[in-house]
Amino acid sequence: MTMHDHRGHPLTSDRTTLGDVTLHHHSGGSGPAVVLLHGIPKTSHHWRLLVPHLTPDHAVVVPDLRGFGDSSHPVDGYDVATLADDIAALMATLGHQQYAVVGEDWGAVVGYQLAARHRDQVTSLTFIEALMPGFGFEDHTLLSPENTQGLFLPHVGFYFMPDLPELLIAGHERELVEATITGERTVPGSAPAEVIDEYVRCYSHPDGIRSLLSVYRAMLTDAEQNRRARQQPLRVPVLAIGGNAFIGSRNEEVMKLLAQDVRGHVFNCGHDPAEEVPDEVAGVLVPFLAP
Structure with a gap:
């Protein structure tokens, strides 16, 4: 689906x-570069409401991760270090030698690895x-x-089981996506039908669920990659964002184990702040990204 900048102009869509991978990505705006990394079961479309807040002052790159959205679906390479290296290669190919990283859900973990593995390129990390x-x-x-009353x-x-998840999910991609998305949000109207339809379109690809499970x-x-990376804490500024109905302040707590300069903010929402409260997120993120 088309993504627009602050003037209502469509972002460029390219591959x-x-x-071993072909990444689909949107790009637009001008200024210091920022790359936005989506989680699961979402795609680059997750960032459509936040992008217009960023394009006035930033060159924005919004990729679909390996195996997701309209990117290709290789057989392997789904560990977070490889996913991070994909993004580093993409940004270098697009001519961005330095850039801020904004990631949410699994994309935030990829973002951490990107900041840890490519320290000369990443200028800040937003972990959502x-x-x-x-x-x-x-x-x-x-x-x-405790878990059944909290975060279980x-x-x-x-998903770790071999073969059985693929068998049971096949033909039920809509049910899986819709239950996950709506079950993790608290802001009414933040998961309209057309958004669910876009996510279902991508995860109904013949290899879409295989990539998710991978x-x-x-x-x-x-976990091993993250523990190794922790041996050298991040020095770039880190903004840890949470929704009070889901992970909340745990984002800041974990990043303080992994980085030296961490600030946190918790919004009144569920697991997807950029789709639930995008204006509020922009109010915190834009000043953080300012040079």
């Missing part, structure tokens, strides 16, 4: 081949509504009275 493999994510997959993620263990199945590898 760039980088080794994500749990970090290796630093507490796994705790929320365990069945316990039963789908993670299911990301989860790489989580133990991700």
